[in-house]
Amino acid sequence: xxxxxxxxxxxxxxxxxxxxxxxxxxxxxxxxxxxxxxxxxxxxxxxxxxxxxxxxxxxxxxxxxxxxxxxxxxxxxxxxxxxxxxxxxxxxxxxxxxxxxxxxxxxxxxxxxxxxxxxxxxxxxxxxxxxxxxxxxxxxxxxxxxxxxxxxxxxxxxxxxxxxxxxxxxxxxxxxxxxxxxxxxxxxxxxxxxxxxxxxxxxxxxxxxxxxxxxxxxxxxxxxxxxxxxxxxxxxxxxxxxxxxxxxxxxxxxxxxxxxx
Amino acid sequence: xxxxxxxxxxxxxxxxxxxxxxxxxxxxxxxxxxxxxxxxxxxxxxxxxxxxxxxxxxxxxxxxxxxxxxxxxxxxxxxxxxxxxxxxxxxxxxxxxxxxxxxxxxxxxxxxxxxxxxxxxxxxxxxxxxxxxxxxxxxxxxxxxxxxxxxxxxxxxxxxxxxxxxxxxxxxxxxxxxxxxxxxxxxxxxxxxxxxxxxxxxxxxxxxxxxxxxxxxxxxxxxxxxxxxxxxxxxxxxxxxxxxxxxxxxxxxxxxxxxxxxxxxxxxxxxxxxxxxxxxxxxxxxxxxxxxxxxxxxxxxxxxxxxxxxxxxxxxxxxxxxx
Numbered sequence: 203x204x205x206x207x208x209x210x211x212x213x214x215x216x217x218x219x220x221x222x223x224x225x226x227x228x229x230x231x232x233x234x235x236x237x238x239x240x241x242x243x244x245x246x247x248x249x250x251x252x253x254x255x256x257x258x259x260x261x262x263x264x265x266x267x268x269x270x271x272x273x274x275x276x277x278x279x280x281x282x283x284x285x286x287x288x289x290x291x292x293x294x295x296x297x298x299x300x301x302x303x304x305x306x307x308x309x310x311x312x313x314x315x316x317x318x319x320x321x322x323x324x325x326x327x328x329x330x331x332x333x334x335x336x337x338x339x340x341x342x343x344x345x346x347x348x349x350x351x352x353x354x355x356x357x358x359x360x361x362x363x364x365x366x367x368x369x370x371x372x373x374x375x376x377x378x379x380x381x382x383x384x385x386x387x388x389x390x391x392x393x394x395x396x397x398x399x400x401x402x403x404x405x406x407x408x409x410x411x412x413x414x415x416x417x418x419x420x421x422x423x424x425x426x427x428x429x430x431x432x433x434x435x436x437x438x439x440x441x442x443x444x445x446x447x448x449x450x451x452x453x454x455x456x457x458x459x460x461x462x463x
Numbered sequence: 464x465x466x467x468x469x470x471x472x473x474x475x476x477x478x479x480x481x482x483x484x485x486x487x488x489x490x491x492x493x494x495x496x497x498x499x500x501x502x503x504x505x506x507x508x509x510x511x512x513x514x515x516x517x518x519x520x521x522x523x524x525x526x527x528x529x530x531x532x533x534x535x536x537x538x539x540x541x542x543x544x545x546x547x548x549x550x551x552x553x554x555x556x557x558x559x560x561x562x563x564x565x566x567x568x569x570x571x572x573x574x575x576x577x578x579x580x581x582x583x584x585x586x587x588x589x590x591x592x593x594x595x596x597x598x599x600x601x602x603x604x605x606x607x608x609x610x611x612x613x614x615x616x617x618x619x620x621x622x623x624x625x626x627x628x629x630x631x632x633x634x635x636x637x638x639x640x641x642x643x644x645x646x647x648x649x650x651x652x653x654x655x656x657x658x659x660x661x662x663x664x665x666x667x668x669x670x671x672x673x674x675x676x677x678x679x680x681x682x683x684x685x686x687x688x689x690x691x692x693x694x695x696x697x698x699x700x701x702x703x704x705x706x707x708x709x710x711x712x713x714x715x716x717x718x719x720x721x722x723x724x725x726x727x728x729x730x731x732x733x734x735x736x737x738x739x740x741x742x743x744x745x746x747x748x749x750x751x752x753x754x755x756x757x758x759x760x761x762x763x764x765x766x767x768x769x770x771x772x773x774x775x776x777x778x779x780x781x782x783x784x785x786x
Contacts, residue, residue: 315720315725315726315729316729317730319721320719320720321747323705323748324721325700325705325719326749328701328720329670329700329701329703329706332670332674332675332702333677333706334678336675336678337682352667353658353670353697353702353720356671357701360674360675373664374658374660374664374666374667375660379725384660384661397581398579399663404664410664460671460672460675461672463665
């Protein structure tokens with residue numbers, strides 16, 4: 203079946219899709235959620251913690267959409283504040299200290315725009331994650347499971363390998379925001395989606411992501427087990443090869459991954 | 464007199480560029496061409512200082528009409544009310560560096576390959592390049608500030624609002640890589656509306672690329688000063704602008720991640736007075752110091768000097784053996 207970019211945007215935003223926590227619960231054992239950035243508060247738009255992947259201790263971090271309206275309000279529709287990114291970085295540094303690989307699940311319309319977010323340095327928080335992740339001496343895998351919106355997604359997306367689900371999108375801005383800036387008309391989002399090249403297929407063609415994870419025509423929710431199994435295999439394969447790599451080589455390759463873009 | 468330095472020597476700077484950038488050009492061409500930008504033919508045109516068109520300009524703050532000549536000699540500060548006009552990259556540079564000394568421009572020819580083949584983008588770029596004499600929105604040089612070698616990048620707000628695409632990302636990355644190799648400090652003058660929309664995901668990835676090069680420069684124990692000028696927003700704020708060891712800002716510059724209009728639309732309430740201005744950021748702990756335009760060169764040179772003594776503080780033993 204062929205989907206237009208705009209179809210993909212709508213599929214990626216479907217509230218029926220599994221959320222970050224669904225992936226964590228399915229793919230890992232003994233997940234223990236860890237809270238707070240130790241600076242300001244605990245941002246519920248990002249969940250993170252430690253877990254076991256087939257006996258290997260790992261750190262998992264996910265942007266979390268709500269499973270219903272009430273949950274979505276609690277999760278701020280998966281739009282993190284600076285403290286969310288700082289919590290993520292705290293957990294990543296912790297992972298580095300204890301030599302745990304990091305697995306991130308990206309699913310956000312973007313970092314939150316608001317007074318508090320600006321007061322607490324949204325830009326600084328994202329920037330610090332980008333620079334720090336490039337130097338983290340432990341393997342990082344990122345999966346864009348639904349929506350990858352702007353710097354808010356990239357702040358969990360500087361990794362050794364980045365994958366996207368077949369109907370996921372990853373872009374510089376929402377198509378609505380993009381249309382509002384470039385066409386001065388946010389209702390032309392569909393046209394923007396076409397021009398932006400935001401589908402997993404586009405990004406794979408560009409060499410920006412390392413692979414596409416299959417999902418059913420009807421979306422991952424119609425056969426999520428199949429998708430989970432594929433992710434499970436990728437994590438196993440990548441961790442095996444990354445753990446055996448010299449740290450310096452791994453970091454050089456990570457740097458080169460972005461350097462060539 | 465500062466005004467005379469600015470007027471008299473600016474042109475000398477740009478002449479030196481031409482000579483040097485030709486040499487630089489040949490050197491650069493020998494290097495392999497990377498994937499998402501191309502290096503276009505250098506054109507033998509005089510690089511003119513980019514003065515505003517016309518003889519007079521109107522101050523956006525006090526509304527007074529001011530002679531351009533007077534404005535430029537006054538570092539583009541309104542002589543009536545003290546408001547800051549935007550500076551082009553070359554104007555800015557000539558107020559900061561030792562204008563009589565060697566200044567080498569790097570990577571002048573780097574331009575984008577239009578990775579998304581975005582409708583109308585190529586034409587827009589060509590028009591802008593013709594009109595402004597710039598190839599993209601950043602000027603990257605190796606120069607001296609009070610005889611100290613330093614790499615400097617200056618973003619140009621006239622070029623698509625200083626937005627960052629693959630060309631700017633690539634030039635900044637090369638700048639940090641060069642500086643790391645040569646053990647030199649870096650100053651970046653930011654002024655940007657953020658990531659360049661027309662290059663989509665490629666622009667977004669430049670944030671990671673530049674931050675990575677910067678992180679390696681930092682790991683090598685080298686100094687990076689970022690100077691935020693009006694406006695610094697979006698993807699630039701969320702990458703190299705906020706990663707300075709020392710972050711300076713011009714007074715009253717707009718600095719933020721999301722633009723004020725977007726925030727106002729999102730939250731549906733009026734924004735507080737002075738929101739996202741330099742003073743606001745200083746108050747909230749996100750910049751080190753607000754520096755007036757006329758003091759910038761002096762402050763930068765002092766900071767550079769204070770980072771020059773490499774022998775101190777290196778090892779614990781040395782540190783405690785004062786007798």
